[in-house]
Amino acid sequence: MRERRPAVLSVPPMPPRSTPAAALLAWYDRHARDLPWRAPRGVTPDPYAVWLSEVMLQQTTVAAVGPYFRRFLERWPDVRVLAAAPDEEIMREWAGLGYYSRARNLVACARILAERGGFPSDEAGLRELPGVGPYTAAAIAAIAFDRRAVVVDGNVERVVSRLFAIDTPLPLAKPEIRARADELTPEKRAGDFAQAMMDLGATICTPKKPACVLCPLAERCLARKSGAPESWPRRAPKSARxxxxxxxxxxxxxxxxxxxxxxxxxxxxxxxxxxxxxxxxxxxxxxxxxxxxxxxxxxxxxxxxxxxxxxxxxxxxxxxxxxxxxxxxxxxxxxxxxxxxxxxxxxxxxxxxxxxxxxxxxxxxxxx
Ligand code: SF4
Structure with missing residues (x-):
């Protein structure tokens, strides 16, 4: 008599292991910061608002930029109106925000954009504009146009250097951090991913006391495993100012x-x-x-x-x-x-x- 074999149970296939990007995006969908320049979910972002906020945020905190951003948008609601404004008025509204070359570039850029009838949607085209460097071009391409672009600001640098426990000190570590950020960036929702990394860096993976217990990337983070995540990113000793x-x-x-x-x-x-x-x-x-x-x-x-x-x-x-x-x-x-x-x-x-x-x-x- 042939031995009876146990019935083979039909088991659903294992879901693919979640990627860091998927974990982060799921967290972002629940915890995204409510920022004045951020479009609500499902609403296409306005490139003008994204550009304006990114230029203002260069070297300046989110808290400081908020009132300036609202005032600019109220007074000059689109790039054509801004382009037509007198330089002195724009400089006056900018006063107090610092790094005034940004305001001069903003004016020059607005006039070019008004003349050509809008924003280019790719990084290369954006980088040709005054005051738009590699970071800003990547941020606008990803956030406003949903292009896959690798966006690395100070927050992202901190998160990535901790995730991979990168021991090369900044600024030497920048190329390695960028390459790692590139690996992490998904094909879809690159803009949300970039904003999620920034939010994580600003609210959880903070410079002094990262709240690793709340972090959606905790399981993959080498700095957390070391027990002293705050010691990344490594920095070269500062020279006296x-x-x-x-x-x-x-x-x-x-x-x-x-x-x-x-x-x-x-x-x-x-x-x-x-x-x-x-x-x-x-x-x-x-x-x-x-x-x-x-x-x-x-x-x-x-x-x-x-x-x-x-x-x-x-x-x-x-x-x-x-x-x-x-x-x-x-x-x-x-x-x-x-x-x-x-x-x-x-x-x-x-x-x-x-x-x-x-x-x-x-x-x-x-x-x-
Ligand atoms: S686990 Fe901690 S150190 Fe690592 S990314 Fe998250 S908050 Fe930062």
Whole structure:
């Protein structure tokens, strides 16, 4: 008699192992941050809003950009309207957001886009636009046009270097991080994937205390397994930041006007409004500061110094305040502006600090 074999059970095939991208996208679908420039699920993103937000977010935090983004969009709802706006008005709205070359590039880019009738949808075309570097081009291509593009910002760098425990220090590790990010990026939903990585980096895989228990990628993360995930990304030792010093002169006329001038269009704070001042240098001689005063007045130094940090150097400014008679004419290259109109001037954060040091009640940022 033949032995009876047990019946073969019909078992459904095992689902394919979930990829990191799938795990992350599932998490994003539940936990995406609600950001003013982000289109709701199912709504096609507006390339103008994506571009504007990405330019504003370069070197600036999400919290700082929010009010600027809303104000820009309210005032200039599409690229044609922005392209037609006067430069000074755009610079004025940008004042306080910093890195002013971005605003100048924004204007130039808007005019090109208005002329050609819209945005290119691929990375190569986007990279030809003023102020659109590799990161911004990839972000716009992925988020606005759903192209597969590898988007690597600071948040993504941190997540990827932890996932793979990349021991090469930044910035040397950038090519390796990019290659790993490329491996992770899915063919579909690359824009959502990029935003999910950014959200993960901003809310869970944070620089100091990553919340690994909440992380959808925890099982695959080598840094978590090491027990000290916060020690990635590795960084090369920092060199001491250069310090520069200088002086700024706040002249107040009898009719409540202050002396201002516009910085040259190119270079640091290009095109922005400032109080006249000296050059900023590491060997600044404070004893000779008054040689550069724009008017012959009885200048008095305000107590303390204004401190401001730029990317490549830290600046300390002594602020001198002087009273001028009503009849005083502005020297060449400068102009008198009424104090009441000061909040509407394109004053960068540094000059707002100078104004406050001189005793003016000026908010740190323009109206929000
Ligand atoms: S497990 Fe922890 S360290 Fe790794 S990616 Fe997630 S939050 Fe970051």
């Amino acid at each position: 250069l310090e520069r010093r200088g002086a700024a002169f706040v002249a107040i006329r009898g009719d409540d006007a202050v002396l201002l001038r516009t910085r040259p269009p190119k270079g640091l704070l290009g095109g922005m409004t400032e109080f006249p001042g000296t050059e900023w240098s590491s060997d600044f001689d404070s004893a000779r500061a008054l040689d550069a005063a724009p008017l012959a007045l009885a200048w008095k130094a305000a107590s303390g110094e204004v401190e401001h940090v730029f990317t490549h150097f830290a600046l300390k400014l002594t602020v001198f305040v002087g009273r001028a008679p009503k009849s005083c004419a502005a020297p060449e290259g400068a102009r008198w502006a009424l104090l009441a109109g000061l909040p509407g001037e394109a004053l960068p954060s540094l000059m707002r600090k100078v104004a406050r040091q001189a005793g003016f009640d000026l908010p740190a940022r323009p109206r929000t």
